[in-house]
Amino acid sequence: MVETVRVLFFARSRELTGVREANVDLQPGSDSSALLEEIKRRYPQLSDLLQFAAFAVNLDYISKPTVLKHGDEFAVIPPISGG
């Protein structure tokens, strides 16, 4: 069994990956740090951006590594510039 997480890319992260979203399969009990390792492996061109990005799980910012479960929506939030 794996836990499939939906990963969303916006703005510069979307341009760098070339995709708006991707599904990533994680071992049960994996947290967002494990997911980020997998993202970096798949999209090495994102490494720099990830240092400056924030992350959200199911529409809320996370401030520490968070366990992910099947069906969660994980978003890479590059530095925002609304207003």
Added chain:
Amino acid sequence: MVETVRVLFFARSRELTGVREANVDLQPGSDSSALLEEIKRRYPQLSDLLQFAAFAVNLDYISKPTVLKHGDEFAVIPPISGG
């Protein structure tokens, strides 16, 4: 020769005097204090209001007794409430 000054009343001072304006003749060299004495004599019902009012000569607030000359426009400015 006298110097005729036009005196304007607004808002509560207009209601208390019953007029929007009045001409007051002053001796040459008279200042705004002399004018105010004459206003109080003519409209004793204004005495209280004058303590809280400001005054303007030719569209500018005055901050001290000011010599008036023929044709000047003197305005009694009761506490304002614009906005």
Added chain:
Amino acid sequence: MTDHVRVTNEGLSIDTLVRMVSTPEAGAIATFSGVTRNNFEGKSVLRLEYEAYVPMAEKELQSLCSRIREKWPVFGVAIEHRIGVVPVEEASVIIAISSAHRDAALDAVKFAINDLKARVPIWKKEMYGDDYGEWKANKEFFVLKEANGL
């Protein structure tokens, strides 16, 4: 851009004032509208009646615009004050200011309404009934009068 000030018997339009201060260089537009409330200290207010010393009010509004430009880098400044009867929920005053960056427009608008309430010779009567009302007084006026010996 030139300053726009007006004291008028007509209804005010925020859209019109915003268009007046709009310019391709501006990144921010801030506005303030003073609106007739339906109550004051528990009393029901039917409408407000405003009266102005119009030529002096417009002169003071012009000098208010100059004071704003001494303090902040703004592009457009537009201020209109309505006089006569102003019904509940309609605007008696609108201020619109544009600037490159937001703090200038926001801070200038706040300054403008405070300065207007202290200096611009306009009077408001709150009407509680058809023939029964009360002239109001801005505390900002007394502060200015005290400070400047007016």
Added chain:
Amino acid sequence: MTDHVRVTNEGLSIDTLVRMVSTPEAGAIATFSGVTRNNFEGKSVLRLEYEAYVPMAEKELQSLCSRIREKWPVFGVAIEHRIGVVPVEEASVIIAISSAHRDAALDAVKFAINDLKARVPIWKKEMYGDDYGEWKANKEFFVLKEANGL
């Protein structure tokens, strides 16, 4: 009054937002509009392109409204952010807030635009040519990220 928040592809109207927060109890309405400038650090800007994580942006805008209501006694709060292409001189964001007395509306609007720039997941690309642009970053975001360990 309920809060109104919206992220939309359509043009924004300040008149519409002001009407949304208008109420007979309000004495003050303050607004802020963020507008596309024609230049940035000497470079000519053709247009802005905005992109949002729409459901999270609307959720963050709702929580922004709640934070405003914890801090100030306001009646109506309306915030709209436009996405897609925003031409020069058109608004990308409009905030309108009503209150009984002016300081609440004025201070809440200033807080709202600062908070929006720190938290709401929306991105702006400044287009200097038809195919040449640059993603911007709000300094407010980095301050928040640092403070909250995001």
